[in-house]
Amino acid sequence: MASLAEEAVLDGVMRVMARGFDPEYNEAWTRKQVTDMLAMPSGHLIVVDREGRRLARHGRVAGFALSRAAPGEEELLLIAVDPAHREAGLGARLLALLAADARARGGERLFLEMREGNPAVRLYDRIGFVPIGRRKEYYRTRSGHKLDAITFALTI
Numbered sequence: 001m002a003s004l005a006e007e008a009v010l011d012g013v014m015r016v017m018a019r020g021f022d023p024e025y026n027e028a029w030t031r032k033q034v035t036d037m038l039a040m041p042s043g044h045l046i047v048v049d050r051e052g053r054r055l056a057r058h059g060r061v062a063g064f065a066l067s068r069a070a071p072g073e074e075e076l077l078l079i080a081v082d083p084a085h086r087e088a089g090l091g092a093r094l095l096a097l098l099a100a101d102a103r104a105r106g107g108e109r110l111f112l113e114m115r116e117g118n119p120a121v122r123l124y125d126r127i128g129f130v131p132i133g134r135r136k137e138y139y140r141t142r143s144g145h146k147l148d149a150i151t152f153a154l155t156i
């Protein structure tokens with residue numbers, strides 16, 4: 001993420017980050033966390049506009065997916081769609097793009113971890129993700145509640 005155009009895309013990602021995550025769950029990443037991840041060869045970012053078109057350097061960001069590749073598999077680290085553009089298929093589109101990219105990198109399985117109770121489970125279920133594990137009380141919310149983490153996997 002060096003050029004001004006790429007910085008503009010990152011600005012858009014951080015705007016969606018700020019609008020898209022409920023502060024109660026401490027899930028949003030800082031800009032530094034994102035750029036540090038993308039500085040690694042294993043870090044990948046997919047960004048789409050409101051029509052679901054992939055953005056590389058220009059355009060208004062409506063949603064993004066950040067992932068980490070490992071041999072034979074890929075982990076979805078974060079996915080968010082701007083609240084103004086939800087329930088229009090952008091989340092599914094991001095996951096389809098990620099599955100295609102991960103497959104092209106040699107991935108055979110896609111993993112993600114979700115806090116219990118996140119309504120995003122409907123999206124993951126519809127795409128075909130299967131729950132494969134649970135970490136008890138893995139997350140702590142801002143108001144002090146403990147929530148399990150559920151691990152999902154998808155063969156791609």
Ligand SMILES: CC(C)(COP(=O)(O)OP(=O)(O)OC[C@H]1O[C@@H](n2cnc3c(N)ncnc32)[C@H](O)[C@@H]1OP(=O)(O)O)[C@@H](O)C(=O)NCCC(=O)NCCS
Pocket residue numbers: 020021027077078079080081082085086087088089090091092093114118119120121122123126
């Ligand atoms: C999860 C998320 C990316 C889905 O984006 P989206 O563009 O709305 O997804 P789609 O339109 O492709 O699919 C939405 C499906 O999931 C359900 N869904 C997803 N998030 C939902 C929410 N917050 N509330 C209610 N339903 C939700 C929709 O009802 C729909 O299911 P259906 O097709 O059975 O009706 C988006 O809700 C979001 O940014 N959430 C906040 C960030 C987050 O929690 N990310 C996941 C953890 S990293």
